[in-house]
Amino acid sequence: MIDWFHPSVFYIVGALLLPFLRGKIQKAYMLLIPLLGVAAVFAMSAGTYWSWDFLGTVLCFGAVDKLSIVFGWVFTIMSFIGMVYALHVNDRGQHVAALLYVGGSLGVTFAGDYLTLFVFWEVMAFASAYLVFARREPAAIRAGYRYILVHTFGGVCLLGGIILHYLSTRSMQVGPLDHDGSLAFYLILVGVIVNAAVPPLHAWLTDAYPEGTVTGSVFMSAFTTKTAVYVLVRVFPGTELLVYMGTIMALYGVVYAVLENDCRRLLAYHIISQVGYMVAGVGIGTEMSLNGSVSHAFAHILYKGLLFMGAGAVIEMTGRRKLTELGGLYRTMPITLVLYMIGGFAISAFPLFSGFVTKSMVIAGAAHDHRPLVALLLTMASAGTFLHTGLKLPYYMFFAKDAGIEAKEPPLNMLLAMGMAAFMCIGIGVLPGPLYNLLPFPVHFNAYTGDHVTSALGILLFTGLGFFMLLKKLDPEPTISIDTDWVYRKGSRVFMWIASKPIASSDTYVGNVYDTWFTRFMLFFSSFLARIIDVRAIDGLVNGVAQFFIGLAGVVRVTASGLVRSYAATMLIGGVVILGYYLFASLMSL
Amino acid sequence: MIKRIVLYIGNPAHAGTLKKLSYVALGLTVVADFLVEREHAVYIWDKIPGWGALYGFVSCVVIVLVSKFIGHQCGVMRGEDYYND
Numbered sequence: 001m002i003d004w005f006h007p008s009v010f011y012i013v014g015a016l017l018l019p020f021l022r023g024k025i026q027k028a029y030m031l032l033i034p035l036l037g038v039a040a041v042f043a044m045s046a047g048t049y050w051s052w053d054f055l056g057t058v059l060c061f062g063a064v065d066k067l068s069i070v071f072g073w074v075f076t077i078m079s080f081i082g083m084v085y086a087l088h089v090n091d092r093g094q095h096v097a098a099l100l101y102v103g104g105s106l107g108v109t110f111a112g113d114y115l116t117l118f119v120f121w122e123v124m125a126f127a128s129a130y131l132v133f134a135r136r137e138p139a140a141i142r143a144g145y146r147y148i149l150v151h152t153f154g155g156v157c158l159l160g161g162i163i164l165h166y167l168s169t170r171s172m173q174v175g176p177l178d179h180d181g182s183l184a185f186y187l188i189l190v191g192v193i194v195n196a197a198v199p200p201l202h203a204w205l206t207d208a209y210p211e212g213t214v215t216g217s218v219f220m221s222a223f224t225t226k227t228a229v230y231v232l233v234r235v236f237p238g239t240e241l242l243v244y245m246g247t248i249m250a251l252y253g254v255v256y257a258v259l260e261n262d263c264r265r266l267l268a269y270h271i272i273s274q275v276g277y278m279v280a281g282v283g284i285g286t287e288m289s290l291n292g293s294v295s296h297a298f299a300h301i302l303y304k305g306l307l308f309m310g311a312g313a314v315i316e317m318t319g320r321r322k323l324t325e326l327g328g329l330y331r332t333m334p335i336t337l338v339l340y341m342i343g344g345f346a347i348s349a350f351p352l353f354s355g356f357v358t359k360s361m362v363i364a365g366a367a368h369d370h371r372p373l374v375a376l377l378l379t380m381a382s383a384g385t386f387l388h389t390g391l392k393l394p395y396y397m398f399f400a401k402d403a404g405i406e407a408k409e410p411p412l413n414m415l416l417a418m419g420m421a422a423f424m425c426i427g428i429g430v431l432p433g434p435l436y437n438l439l440p441f442p443v444h445f446n447a448y449t450g451d452h453v454t455s456a457l458g459i460l461l462f463t464g465l466g467f468f469m470l471l472k473k474l475d476p477e478p479t480i481s482i483d484t485d486w487v488y489r490k491g492s493r494v495f496m497w498i499a500s501k502p503i504a505s506s507d508t509y510v511g512n513v514y515d516t517w518f519t520r521f522m523l524f525f526s527s528f529l530a531r532i533i534d535v536r537a538i539d540g541l542v543n544g545v546a547q548f549f550i551g552l553a554g555v556v557r558v559t560a561s562g563l564v565r566s567y568a569a570t571m572l573i574g575g576v577v578i579l580g581y582y583l584f585a586s587l588m589s590l
Numbered sequence: 591m592i593k594r595i596v597l598y599i600g601n602p603a604h605a606g607t608l609k610k611l612s613y614v615a616l617g618l619t620v621v622a623d624f625l626v627e628r629e630h631a632v633y634i635w636d637k638i639p640g641w642g643a644l645y646g647f648v649s650c651v652v653i654v655l656v657s658k659f660i661g662h663q664c665g666v667m668r669g670e671d672y673y674n675d
Contacts, residue, residue: 254657255653255660256657258653258658259658259660330596330597331600334597335593337596338592368632372633375633376645380645380653383645383646384650387650449626449627450625450627451630451631453626454619454626454642455623455636455641456642458620458623458641459643461616462616462643462647463650464612465616465650466646466650466651466654470651473655478670479668479670480667480669480672480673481661481666482666482667489673
């Protein structure tokens, strides 16, 4: 009897075998893997499994407790729904990437040490990037590269933090970090909040998710940010900074969603907004707010997946993604509309839908922790959520002016996937008990009190009133919004401009100065040298020597007459001179 | 069934009926808010009947106006070819 089996093994090994299968067998296999994953989570109980010593540290693949099990549940369930939704897609690469992505996500969830966590973290980043590239359009490929670069930056921060943490504590175990203000603490925090899409490090999400494939973005909406939320709950509970970041996030996403025209980008801004609740809940750090964050992540994965599936179905069937180009689809896609609206009601926290029993726990957590402003601002953000996801997007997509689009309902597998997610959204909303039992701490919270229901309905319905009163102002506009990705999209051009203009032109200037002054001066100096020294001195010397020898030769030639008697006379005179010299020298020495 | 409801809601001829139904729903919500018990209230505003309705409406208006102001006046909204890709 195996006491524990890592669900990632099914996904990662399964992904590697998938390319060898064809047709119906492949489709059955695509559904079998997530089912095995669900079964593995169902069978597991708390404990530590699969630990090995590796180069002096302990690698642990199976740190299982209530927190990791609840994320294991939702990740495996969502992977099944996502696979059903993607069943008709005839692109093996996408399925392989999606399975690896889920495998990475589960690997992070059950990682007991930071090294394992980091490796699976990177598997997620690269596998998910493929889901953007797989749309194979220039805009998608560019967005995919930006996505990879930002995640590489986040990964490097995380790894740097992990190494510094290890050097100071000699421990790789994943657990709450001391709030000691060390560089390791902040580097790990930055690495994680890049993935949680906390502004200003969030722009990769709204840049890449709308560019992914219809089915790929469904997976993306579920896994990256929520895995980061899991790590935040695990490592950073009670970090005060996160309360402010989360509250700002919740409103930031709402503001940008007002301005957005691309339907999936609008939903992506609402991921940021919703993850804001979870981040704030982690920052508050009480049992109630951590329960709120975890349960909201659970509900969010399902309703946000449903919303992305709904918007994806419209994109798949119409080929259009901008609200200004859509409208009047209620006649041809009513089932898609209804299923989408269930997601819309769930994210807006309508009573009887999943968001109501989870989001309110975060807000109640803030209220009980004596943070009235946080509670008020988060409530305001939830009005904004209904305004866009529940009203603006469906109104301009399915109603408003008829754009005259020929469309029909999406394939059955897509509707079935949406139906399963919708069922979960309502199921959790009506019967929150099973979810509450999965949460890491005991739940002492009941969302269904009379005043909570009526005030939530008041907030939502009067938001609706405001929507219809301001309808003219809310008409989508064919624009894009500048966000912090400006820094690396336009800002990089500033960098390139600095490189090409000031640096290149100063280089040219220095070149000209060098050319003008140095080269010309050298040429002038060398021609001076040529004229003076070369012509006068060297040539003069050589010529002078030559002239001297010519003169000498002329003199010598006179003596070299060729007559023997002259030579004999010369020798005789020489001999007399030498003898005379010696004679004279010896006489002088006497 | 679902299809019929959706077609009914979408049909412009029924806009007036839907509007009346919506006003009834809004009214009922406010009335109900006066009738419920408020033993869980943490803050003073939680004790005010109709607070949710007021706060929801004000939030909606503030979000729309502030966002549109930021979008149009602070140069956030740009043409679709802004990044040339």
